[in-house]
Amino acid sequence: MKGAVTASAPGKVILLGEHAVVFGKTAISVAVGLRLHCRAEPSSFFSLNGHLLSPQTHGYIYQCVQQEWRGDPIAFQTRSEFPSGSGLGSSAAVTTSTLAVLAGMNGKGIDEERIARQAFTVESDVQGRASPIDTSTSSHGHGILIDSKPGPGLLWHIQKDTREWYIHHCPVPQLTLVVGFTGISAPTGPLVAKVKRYADKNTFAREVIEEIGMLSQEGVVCLRRNDQEGLGRLMTKDHRLLAILGVSCKELDKLVEAALPYSYGAKLTGAGGGGSMIALTDRPEIVAEEIRNKGGTPFIVRTDVAGVTLEK
Numbered sequence: 001m002k003g004a005v006t007a008s009a010p011g012k013v014i015l016l017g018e019h020a021v022v023f024g025k026t027a028i029s030v031a032v033g034l035r036l037h038c039r040a041e042p043s044s045f046f047s048l049n050g051h052l053l054s055p056q057t058h059g060y061i062y063q064c065v066q067q068e069w070r071g072d073p074i075a076f077q078t079r080s081e082f083p084s085g086s087g088l089g090s091s092a093a094v095t096t097s098t099l100a101v102l103a104g105m106n107g108k109g110i111d112e113e114r115i116a117r118q119a120f121t122v123e124s125d126v127q128g129r130a131s132p133i134d135t136s137t138s139s140h141g142h143g144i145l146i147d148s149k150p151g152p153g154l155l156w157h158i159q160k161d162t163r164e165w166y167i168h169h170c171p172v173p174q175l176t177l178v179v180g181f182t183g184i185s186a187p188t189g190p191l192v193a194k195v196k197r198y199a200d201k202n203t204f205a206r207e208v209i210e211e212i213g214m215l216s217q218e219g220v221v222c223l224r225r226n227d228q229e230g231l232g233r234l235m236t237k238d239h240r241l242l243a244i245l246g247v248s249c250k251e252l253d254k255l256v257e258a259a260l261p262y263s264y265g266a267k268l269t270g271a272g273g274g275g276s277m278i279a280l281t282d283r284p285e286i287v288a289e290e291i292r293n294k295g296g297t298p299f300i301v302r303t304d305v306a307g308v309t310l311e312k
């Protein structure tokens with residue numbers, strides 16, 4: 001076993017297709033330049049940030065240890081550049097970076113496919129119903145296209161019950177995105193379960209999910225052509241459809257409306273119910289100011305960033 005090992009993993013924003021992707025529909029996400037850092041060193045007991053590691057409060061790291069570690073106790077320290085429960089994929093980033101430090105402590109390097117698969121298992125165990133979008137984006141970085149069939153840039157294929165996802169590298173042009181965090185921390189599991197209940201009993205909800213998947217397919221074409229106006233229009237439509245599914249809230253709607261006059265498009269990102277929205281814009285400073293004026297916390301984020309990485 002090695003001495004101290006540190007890894008970091010990026011947060012993500014979903015450009016199109018959250019929730020529908022849990023049903024196996026197309027979705028596009030990009031890793032952003034806000035990272036979560038995880039440090040691990042041998043210790044006399046398992047701990048996280050000085051507290052005894054517990055399955056109740058530290059579910060993701062606890063599960064990583066259960067599934068991947070047979071050695072002596074470890075003290076973990078985490079530091080995040082973005083808030084947890086903000087829709088930016090903090091659970092995925094904590095999971096992929098923990099799996100990376102465990103691999104590092106075993107003297108191994110990073111295998112991004114292996115980490116993406118393990119992280120999806122951990123996230124599904126802790127959160128309940130999930131898709132591999134957050135964990136694959138955090139592991140691979142850059143841009144990810146999830147589709148129901150294989151295509152160019154295929155990275156890996158993940159299957160669970162009757163659902164399957166083909167995960168592709170998605171080349172993403174330089175995009176200027178502003179994230180607006182509502183300040184409301186919203187856990188993903190209950191929102192995903194709420195959409196499932198709605199879809200189980202309502203044909204209209206299932207049609208909305210189909211339509212979100214189709215918007216994502218149109219989004220792939222816009223990205224290929226670097227058509228930001230087209231992409232923005234799809235994002236705003238997607239927000240309206242997600243609101244119909246019941247996963248927006250008044251704080252998210254307020255930030256989206258504030259950003260729209262200065263943006264190609266805006267939408268909630270991630271599970272919703274609070275968390276964050278994103279705006280695609282070429283006027284990031286004004287959009288950030290509008291978000292701040294409406295009580296949100298803005299982050300102007302970089303895209304095309306690396307996935308999970310061991311740090312020197």
Ligand code: MEV
Pocket residue numbers: 014017018019020021022087089129130131132133134188192269270271
């Ligand atoms: C959360 O970032 C994205 C959701 O689609 C859930 C998932 O895909 O696991 C809401």
